[in-house]
Amino acid sequence: MKIAVSAQGQDLNDPVNQRFGRCEYFVIYDQTNDSIQALANPGGNSSGGAGIKTAQTLANNNVDIVLVGNIGPNAVETLNAANIDIYTGIQGTVKDSLELYKKGKLPKIEKPNVSSHHGLK
Amino acid sequence: MIISVASGKGGTGKTTVATSMALSVKKITPLTFLDCDVEEPNAHIFLNPVISETERVKTVIPEVDEKKCTHCGKCSELCAFNALAVLDTITLVFGELCHACGSCWYFCPENAITQKEKEIGIIEMGRVRDINFIHGKLNIGEAMSPPLIKAVKDKISPQETVIIDAPPGTSCPVISSVKDTDFCVLVTEPTAFGLNDLMLSVGMLREMNIPCGVIINRAGIGDDRVINYCKAEHIPVLMEIPLHKKIASLYARGIPVVDGMPEYIEQFQSVYHTIERVIRS
Numbered sequence: 022m023k024i025a026v027s028a029q030g031q032d033l034n035d036p037v038n039q040r041f042g043r044c045e046y047f048v049i050y051d052q053t054n055d056s057i058q059a060l061a062n063p064g065g066n067s068s069g070g071a072g073i074k075t076a077q078t079l080a081n082n083n084v085d086i087v088l089v090g091n092i093g094p095n096a097v098e099t100l101n102a103a104n105i106d107i108y109t110g111i112q113g114t115v116k117d118s119l120e121l122y123k124k125g126k127l128p129k130i131e132k133p134n135v136s137s138h139h140g141l142k
Numbered sequence: 143m144i145i146s147v148a149s150g151k152g153g154t155g156k157t158t159v160a161t162s163m164a165l166s167v168k169k170i171t172p173l174t175f176l177d178c179d180v181e182e183p184n185a186h187i188f189l190n191p192v193i194s195e196t197e198r199v200k201t202v203i204p205e206v207d208e209k210k211c212t213h214c215g216k217c218s219e220l221c222a223f224n225a226l227a228v229l230d231t232i233t234l235v236f237g238e239l240c241h242a243c244g245s246c247w248y249f250c251p252e253n254a255i256t257q258k259e260k261e262i263g264i265i266e267m268g269r270v271r272d273i274n275f276i277h278g279k280l281n282i283g284e285a286m287s288p289p290l291i292k293a294v295k296d297k298i299s300p301q302e303t304v305i306i307d308a309p310p311g312t313s314c315p316v317i318s319s320v321k322d323t324d325f326c327v328l329v330t331e332p333t334a335f336g337l338n339d340l341m342l343s344v345g346m347l348r349e350m351n352i353p354c355g356v357i358i359n360r361a362g363i364g365d366d367r368v369i370n371y372c373k374a375e376h377i378p379v380l381m382e383i384p385l386h387k388k389i390a391s392l393y394a395r396g397i398p399v400v401d402g403m404p405e406y407i408e409q410f411q412s413v414y415h416t417i418e419r420v421i422r423s
């Protein structure tokens with residue numbers, strides 16, 4: 022299982038980023054071998070459709086689960102099509118959010134929680 | 143001669159100015175009025191045209207044949223607008239982001255992409271009080287207004303006298319609306335916000351090489367910063383409309399200023415003559 026967290030930096034101790042399509046990095050925790058890997062988000066530079074590009078990148082990197090703050094309709098549609106589960110409500114650092122997820126404190130969502138272009142405002 | 147009326151932000155009274163100018167100028171010359179604010183057209187509320195013709199405007203978006211698609215990812219790499227997501231077993235098309243550039247169907251190595259027509263909105267044409275009236279209405283949920291704006295503008299010829307009500311702001315839809323116009327009237331308020339938005343609009347128009355002039359609406363509510371800026375930048379102040387209870391109430395009822403206060407007709411006509419002189423000079 023690969024769990025990606027929307028983050029501002031590349032490390033477990035870096036703060037999370039609430040904006041899915043426009044976060045700087047994803048910190049990916051691989052449960053199978055207990056390893057950490059950072060993935061730069063190519064969606065961040067796009068003028069529009071950032072969430073789509075971001076979601077596709079996660080799919081290409083075989084991510085199974087993503088922990089997010091805000092996420093829009095196009096990103097959710099892409100993640101759903103790629104069978105990536107979405108959990109919302111991240112806070113604090115990447116580590117804090119992974120802990121919350123493990124304790125079952127983050128709700129799973131199948132629908133967007135913000136409208137399109139939210140990250141641009 | 144094509145005159146556009148724009149403003150850096152909404153709510154400055156742009157449509158009141160555009161419609162009042164149209165009603166004043168039509169007494170001098172035959173006139174076509176275009177409402178290019180296709181996301182929220184509202185000039186028809188002021189002018190009440192009788193619509194006699196409707197046209198559907200279409201654009202094309204890609205359609206992926208999953209039987210041929212190998213999910214190589216090429217199309218999504220090429221698309222500058224992120225309108226395509228290629229996953230292991232499916233390729234998703236986000237039609238509302240597509241700019242119809244054609245890269246994806248041109249370069250797909252498997253010929254898996256065809257073009258599908260998609261309606262983005264309608265154009266309505268009609269007449270009111272000797273004015274030819276044309277406006278576009280973007281379909282709900284549609285994000286791509288420039289192709290519809292272009293279709294609306296294709297209805298006019300450069301020989302006509304045309305007044306275009308542009309959408310507010312300085313983004314793509316505004317640029318599409320004021321593009322190829324001979325002069326742009328910027329409607330603003332004499333406030334710090336008004337000045338800020340005005341400067342953005344002036345910057346945009348200078349880049350496009352379109353001469354402009356300013357109409358200050360609600361004059362008296364702020365200070366002289368807008369006037370001083372116009373002086374320093376050699377931008378003509380074409381008219382000042384004072385903050386007036388009567389004007390505000392006309393606006394609220396959707397009545398053009400010149401209908402409720404005919405004394406403004408001459409002022410709008412002289413704005414028109416000033417613009418004529420600027421263009422001819």
Ligand code: SF4
Nearest residue numbers: 211212214215217250
């Ligand atoms: S380029 Fe063609 S074959 Fe490749 S993913 Fe896109 S549609 Fe499929």
Ligand code: SF4
Nearest residue numbers: 221240241243244246
């Ligand atoms: S036509 Fe152009 S903008 Fe539309 S999806 Fe294809 S590559 Fe993207």
